[in-house]
Amino acid sequence: xxxxxxxxxxxxxxxxxxxxxxxxxxxxxxxxxxxxxxxxxxxxxxxxxxxxxxxxxxxxxxxxxxxxxxxxxxxxxxxxxxxxxxxxxxxxxxxxxxxxxxxxxxxxxxxxxxxxxxxxxxxxxxxxxxxxxxxxxxxxxxxxxxxxxxxxxxxxxxxxxxxxxxxxxxxxxxxxxxxxxxxxxxxxxxxxxxxxxxxxxxxxxxxxxxxxxxxxxxxxxxxxxxxxxxxxxxxxxxxxxxxxxxxxxxxxxxxxxxxxxxxxxxxxxxxxxxxxxxxxxxxxxxxxxxxxxxxxxxxxxxxxxxxxxxxxxxxxxxxxxxxxxxxxxxxxxxxxxxxxxx
Amino acid sequence: xxxxxxxxxxxxxxxxxxxxxxxxxxxxxxxxxxxxxxxxxxxxxxxxxxxxxxxxxxxxxxxxxxxxxxxxxxxxxxxxxxxxxxxxxxxxxxxxxxxxxxxxxxxxxxxxxxxxxxxxxxxxxxxxxxxxxxxxxxxxxxxxxxxxxxxxxxxxxxxxxxxxxxxxxxxxxxxxxxxxxxxxxxxxxxxxxxxxxxxxxxxxxxxxxxxxxxxxxxxxxxxxxxxxxxxxxxxxx
Ligand SMILES: Nc1ncnc2c1ncn2[C@@H]1O[C@H](COP(=O)(O)OP(=O)(O)OP(=O)(O)O)[C@@H](O)[C@H]1O
Ligand SMILES: [Mg+2]
Numbered sequence: 356x357x358x359x360x361x362x363x364x365x366x367x368x369x370x371x372x373x374x375x376x377x378x379x380x381x382x383x384x385x386x387x388x389x390x391x392x393x394x395x396x397x398x399x400x401x402x403x404x405x406x407x408x409x410x411x412x413x414x415x416x417x418x419x420x421x422x423x424x425x426x427x428x429x430x431x432x433x434x435x436x437x438x439x440x441x442x443x444x445x446x447x448x449x450x451x452x453x454x455x456x457x458x459x460x461x462x463x464x465x466x467x468x469x470x471x472x473x474x475x476x477x478x479x480x481x482x483x484x485x486x487x488x489x490x491x492x493x494x495x496x497x498x499x500x501x502x503x504x505x506x507x508x509x510x511x512x513x514x515x516x517x518x519x520x521x522x523x524x525x526x527x528x529x530x531x532x533x534x535x536x537x538x539x540x541x542x543x544x545x546x547x548x549x550x551x552x553x554x555x556x557x558x559x560x561x562x563x564x565x566x567x568x569x570x571x572x573x574x575x576x577x578x579x580x581x582x583x584x585x586x587x588x589x590x591x592x593x594x595x596x597x598x599x600x601x602x603x604x605x606x607x608x609x610x611x612x613x614x615x616x617x618x619x620x621x622x623x624x625x626x627x628x629x630x631x632x633x634x635x636x637x638x639x640x641x642x643x644x645x646x647x648x649x650x651x652x653x654x655x656x657x658x659x660x661x662x663x664x665x666x667x668x669x670x671x672x673x674x675x676x677x678x679x680x681x682x683x684x685x686x687x688x689x690x691x692x693x694x695x696x697x
Numbered sequence: 698x699x700x701x702x703x704x705x706x707x708x709x710x711x712x713x714x715x716x717x718x719x720x721x722x723x724x725x726x727x728x729x730x731x732x733x734x735x736x737x738x739x740x741x742x743x744x745x746x747x748x749x750x751x752x753x754x755x756x757x758x759x760x761x762x763x764x765x766x767x768x769x770x771x772x773x774x775x776x777x778x779x780x781x782x783x784x785x786x787x788x789x790x791x792x793x794x795x796x797x798x799x800x801x802x803x804x805x806x807x808x809x810x811x812x813x814x815x816x817x818x819x820x821x822x823x824x825x826x827x828x829x830x831x832x833x834x835x836x837x838x839x840x841x842x843x844x845x846x847x848x849x850x851x852x853x854x855x856x857x858x859x860x861x862x863x864x865x866x867x868x869x870x871x872x873x874x875x876x877x878x879x880x881x882x883x884x885x886x887x888x889x890x891x892x893x894x895x896x897x898x899x900x901x902x903x904x905x906x907x908x909x910x911x912x913x914x915x916x917x918x919x920x921x922x923x924x925x926x927x928x929x930x931x932x933x934x
Contacts, residue, residue, distance in 0.1 A: 378795055382738045403736055422902050434933050441926035445894065446917075460922035461792065464929040471801050518922070 374510040376468045378624040386411055394432070395625065399519065409462055412436075415512040419587055428510075429445035430466040431624060433513035437461050439575050439624045440517065446572040454568035454672050457588070457620040462518035482683035520620045522589055523613075525562065526582035528564040529555070529651050536653075540543065551612055555654060558587065558615040559661035567672025568645065570679070576635045578626030580643035582650050586620040603622050633675070637682035641690060644683075725850050730788050731860050732790055732874050736791050740798065745790045746841040746859055749777065749811060749878065756834040759867065763829075769862065773811040777836035778814075778884045778922040779828045781921050786838065788925050803932070807842045819926035836882040838874065839863055853888035885920065890905050892927050894920060 373396055379386055384405065386398035395414050402409035414433055416425045437529065445456045493585055523531075532555060536543065569575050574686075577584070628635070647662075648655040663669050663680060670676045734745040753759075762770040781784050793810040796802055804813045804821050816824035830837050842860055854862075864871075872878055889896055897916060 368752065379737045381740055401737055405737060434930075437926070437933070441923065441930055443925055445923050462931045463795075464789065464933070465795075465931055471799070481915075484718065521741060546861040573877060 373415075375463070376415075376510045376512055376514055377384070379411060379413075379514075380481050383468060384503065392506075394560055399515075402516060410459065410517050410519050411514055412516040412517065413510075413512060415510055426469075427469055429513045433464070433466050433515060436624045436627065438514050438592065439466050439573075439627045439629065440515075443569060443573045443575060443621075443624075446568075454564050454567060454572070455618070456568045456573050457618055458624070459518040459520050459622060461515060461517050464511045464514070467511075468513065475523030488586065520586050520588055520622060522587050522620070524583045524626045525558070525585045525587060527649060528587055528613050528615055529559070529654060532615070533653055534650075542675040554612075554615045555673060556657055556661045556675035559654070560621050560665045563670075564672045564687045565668045566640070567676055568633075568664075569621060570639070571675065574629055575622065575624075576628050576630045576632075576639045577621065578628060578639070578642075580639055581646040584621065584623040586622055587615060587617045589614070589617045590622045628681060633682045634678050634686075636679045637686045639693045640679065640683050641686045644687075703863050711827060730871055730873050731856055731863075733856060734787065734790070735789065736788070736794065739794050742844055743794055743798070744843060745787070745794070746788070746843070746856065747874045748839045748860070748863055749837070749871045749872045749874045750839070750879075751836050751882070753835050753837050753867060753869035754829050755830040755868040756837070759837075760830055760832060762866075764850060768842070771808055771841070772808070773808045773840040773842075773861075774830040775812060775815070775828055775838040775840065776830050776834045777879065777882045778877050779833075779887060780879055781883055781885075781888055781924060782836060782879055782916070783874060785921060785924060786815075786840070788928060790840065790842065792928070797842070808840070811840050814928065814929070817931050833910075837867070837869070839867070880917075885917070888924065892924050894923055894927075920921055 373388065373391075373592060374380075375382075375398075377399075379400070382400060384399035387409075388399045389399055396412065398411040400409055400411045401407050414429050416422070416429055420428070435540060437660050440458050440461050443456050444460050445455055532551065536548075536551070565585070566577070566580065569577065630636075643660055643662070647658055661668055661681070665671065670680060710919050731748045735743070736745060739747055754888050759770075759774055763774060775786070790811055792803075792814040793807055794812075796810060797807040802810050807906065809821070809825075812828050813821050813824045813830045818824075841854075843854070855902075886896070888894075
């Protein structure tokens with residue numbers, strides 16, 4: 356089975372129900388909540404037909420903000436994220452010898468659930484013209500009136516429907532390696548340890564390379580680089596038509612080490628900006644360095660050599676990388692000073 | 698609960714022809730295959746019907762009906778050379794339907810909105826020029842969005858009536874709405890031009906097998922992902 360994110364992420368308490376935006380109030384099967392961040396609700400759902408998995412990232416409007424201001428802010432966030440995803444999707448050409456950038460493609464977009472363009476005159480609203488509804492449309496015991504009300508009063512906000520990335524986050528993968536090593540303990544042979552370390556290092560270099568490609572070819576700064584916003588997708592899982600091959604569940608067998616092969620896919624561009632400034636790029640790397648260090652203490656010492664300095668990592672990924680890495684040293688100094696004062 | 702992309706392609710006409718009716722059929726025996734979709738997340742009573750034709754001989758006539766506003770031609774007529782895949786077209790249908798049920802069509806009706814939703818810019822006329830049929834169109838896709846209970850507000854119909862109407866109206870050979878057919882008729886350069894997607898540089902040492910390298914396949918799905926994104930962003934300001 357393709358890795359099911361719902362099994363690795365603590366399920367939200369069933370008592371907290373979130374109202375989905377229209378039209379997802381209709382979805383069969385219903386979208387499954389994966390994570391609830393400060394700004395966004397992330398659901399696993401599907402696109403066009405139930406066999407094509409997709410991610411729905413919904414930013415509900417915030418009741419405490421002025422409605423007009425809220426609509427504008429929510430819209431700006433969602434559009435910024437969608438634009439960056441589409442832009443990066445256009446530079447990822449594989450096989451052109453350059454570093455590739457992989458991001459989930461945008462399948463659908465709504466920047467203001469409540470917006471109206473035209474009155475109802477011309478368009479006959481199918482939902483209302485239905486007299487008696489039967490069968491699958493009458494689900495969850497809702498009456499037509501209730502459904503219409505739900506849509507009208509329904510949850511406002513903005514959403515992106517995007518490609519579902521198979522695989523798992525770098526955070527999960529590295530945690531998996533740690534768990535494996537711990538479990539095996541003394542039983543691990545030297546060769547095996549060496550091989551595993553090499554795999555982890557190779558993964559780290561590929562992360563550096565992907566970030567470099569995003570910076571240089573994409574002209575984008577991520578803004579929230581952490582190991583949970585970088586995913587490893589098994590090769591078979593690429594593309595809208597691809598489906599990940601059956602994989603063993605490492606956790607359950609606890610025997611094999613997580614497979615770190617696969618391509619790097621960057622996600623969560625909610626804080627991304629389009630910038631080619633060395634300073635912005637250096638801060639992006641600094642954020643990753645700090646986040647990585649605190650999340651993966653066992654691999655922290657490799658970060659500089661593999662992710663940043665390696666020819667197959669950030670340094671080798673584009674011409675201007677040297678300048679950015681130089682700048683990073685300044686950013687680190689500032690960071691240290693700040694933490695000394697604060 | 699499982700319901701698949703309701704692929705209820707029927708060939709009633711073919712069947713009746715095969716059974717050997719004595720009465721000569723006025724419509725072409727090469728009956729068309731209409732496919733009916735109920736796209737995920739949309740109200741189940743909303744149906745999308747898709748029919749495809751190749752070797753179309755009367756595109757100017759069909760276009761004329763649309764220009765004249767012939768109400769019995771309440772369809773989207775699309776030039777198949779601009780469509781990459783089933784998903785490409787159905788994604789436009791999804792947005793058109795979603796905008797329809799939320800009362801925010803930008804064009805005259807949900808049929809024209811399907812053509813408009815294929816576009817990455819906000820100019821309706823431009824969308825028709827790029828994706829709609831022209832007098833030269835040979836491969837076409839006909840889409841009708843409506844209520845499967847039989848009505849789009851101005852007329853009632855069912856799959857059978859759409860089928861016989863189209864069989865009468867379109868001089869051409871019905872063909873399945875399939876990715877393999879689209880792959881053959883779609884003009885990738887035209888698609889790139891329609892969405893302003895730069896053509897990738899030729900790759901040194903790329904191997905080509907039967908004119909269809911792995912590279913080319915990758916490119917195709919890459920173009921598709923970009924196209925869907927650009928369609929989704931249409932109208933965003
Ligand atoms: N396209 C995708 N494919 C697979 N899983 C995804 C995808 N997008 C998000 N996820 C999963 O959902 C989680 C949360 O998504 P994301 O990081 O985009 O939201 P967020 O952190 O709440 O957003 P933000 O920081 O913009 O408020 C991810 O860590 C990942 O596990
Ligand atoms: Mg995140």
